[in-house]
Amino acid sequence: xxxxxxxxxxxxxLGEKPRRPVTLLLIGSDTDRIGASTNAAAPAGQANADAVxxxxxxxxxxxxxxxxxxxxxxxMPGEERPQRLGDLYAKGGVxxxxxxxxxxxxxxxxxxxxxxxxxxxxLRRLVDGLGGLEVNPPRSMRYEDKSQKLKIDLQSxxxxxxxxxxxxxxxxxxxxxxxxxxxxxxxxxxxxLRERMAQQEQLGKLPExxxxxxxEVETNLSLREAFSLLAASLDEDRALxxxxxxxxxxxxxxxxxxxxxxxxxxxxxxxxxxxxEADD
Numbered sequence: 001x002x003x004x005x006x007x008x009x010x011x012x013x014l015g016e017k018p019r020r021p022v023t024l025l026l027i028g029s030d031t032d033r034i035g036a037s038t039n040a041a042a043p044a045g046q047a048n049a050d051a052v053x054x055x056x057x058x059x060x061x062x063x064x065x066x067x068x069x070x071x072x073x074x075x076m077p078g079e080e081r082p083q084r085l086g087d088l089y090a091k092g093g094v095x096x097x098x099x100x101x102x103x104x105x106x107x108x109x110x111x112x113x114x115x116x117x118x119x120x121x122x123l124r125r126l127v128d129g130l131g132g133l134e135v136n137p138p139r140s141m142r143y144e145d146k147s148q149k150l151k152i153d154l155q156s157x158x159x160x161x162x163x164x165x166x167x168x169x170x171x172x173x174x175x176x177x178x179x180x181x182x183x184x185x186x187x188x189x190x191x192x193l194r195e196r197m198a199q200q201e202q203l204g205k206l207p208e209x210x211x212x213x214x215x216e217v218e219t220n221l222s223l224r225e226a227f228s229l230l231a232a233s234l235d236e237d238r239a240l241x242x243x244x245x246x247x248x249x250x251x252x253x254x255x256x257x258x259x260x261x262x263x264x265x266x267x268x269x270x271x272x273x274x275x276x277e278a279d280d
Contacts, residue, residue: 008200011198011203011230011231011233011235011236013231014206014227014231015224015228016228016231017231018232020059021056021059022114023111023112024055024221024229025053025055025098025101025112025115025116026051026052027049027051027052027053027116027118028050028053028118028120028123028186029047029048029049029050029118031047031120032119033119033216034117034122034218036119045090046090048087048089048090050070050086050170051186052070052085052086052097052101053190054068054269056271057229057233058272062238062239062241063233063240064241064271065190065241065242066105066245066269067186067187067244069180069245069247070084071084071179071256071257072085072104072257072259072260073085074088074104084257088100094115094117098115104268106265106268107269114219114220115220116217116219116221117218117219118216119216119217121216123163124164126163126209127161127162127193128163129209129212130193130196132160132161132162132166133189134160134195135160135166135188136156136157136158136159137156137169137188138156138184141153141154141169142154150171152169152171154172169185170185170186170189172185179258183244194240198235245264246263247259247260248260248261
C-alpha cells in the first residue's frame with residue numbers, strides 16, 4: 001500500500017479569513033470566573049476590567065493591538081468627575097465599555113464589531129492547554145497581598161510560564177512603571193501567546209482547547225467567526241503591531257488618572273490604509 005502523507009494543519013485550515021477589517025474589544029476581567037458575584041481582588045467589589053485591548057484583524061496588513069489604560073480618565077454624561085475606564089465595566093458591562101471605547105477612539109458604529117471577555121481562570125486554562133508560554137520578562141517581579149492570597153515571584157530572563165505565572169505577569173504593577181509597565185507586560189504576553197498558538201503542533205489542538213475555555217469566556221463571536229479571525233491572526237506572514245494612545249504627562253492633580261493629550265485629535269486609532277492620508 002502507498003503511504004499517504006498526513007496533511008499538516010495550518011492557520012488557513014482553521015477557517016476562511018475575513019474579507020474586511022474586523023475590530024474586536026478584548027476585556028480581561030478581574031474575576032476568577034465568568035459570572036462571579038465578586039472580583040476576589042483588591043479592593044473587593046464587582047467585576048472590573050483589568051485589561052482593555054482593541055484588536056483589528058486586517059485582510060491585508062498587520063494585526064493591530066491597542067492596549068488602553070484602565071486608569072484612563074473618562075467623562076460620562078451627568079457625572080461631575082471623570083471616571084476610571086476600567087471601572088465602567090462594573091457600571092454597564094460590555095455595552096457601556098463598547099460605547100465609551102467607540103467614542104474615545106472616534107470609531108463608527110457598529111464598531112467594535114465583536115467582543116470577548118476573558119476571566120482569570122480562562123486565561124490560566126488557555127495557557128496551560130497550550131503547554132505554557134515562552135516569555136522573557138524584562139525584570140524580576142515580586143509582590144504579595146495576603147488579603148487576596150496573591151503572591152507574585154517571577155524571575156527575569158527567557159523561560160516557560162504556566163497559566164498561573166502568566167496571570168501573575170499580566171496583573172503585576174511595577175512600583176515605578178505603574179500601569180504603563182503593566183500594559184507592556186501584557187503586550188509581551190500577547191506576542192508570546194500568538195507565537196505559541198501559531199505553532200504547527202498547537203493549531204490542530206485549538207478547536208478542542210477553545211471548547212474547553214468557552215465556559216470562561218463571554219462573547220458575541222460565533223464559533224465560525226472565531227476561527228475566521230484566528231485564521232487571519234495566526235498567519236505567520238502577518239506582522240504584529242502595537243499602538244498606544246497619546247497621553248498627557250502624569251500630573252498629581254489628576255488623582256492617578258491618565259489624560260489624553262488634548263492635541264490628539266478625534267480619530268485616535270486608524271487602519272494602516274488610512275494613515276498618512278491628507279485631510280480634505
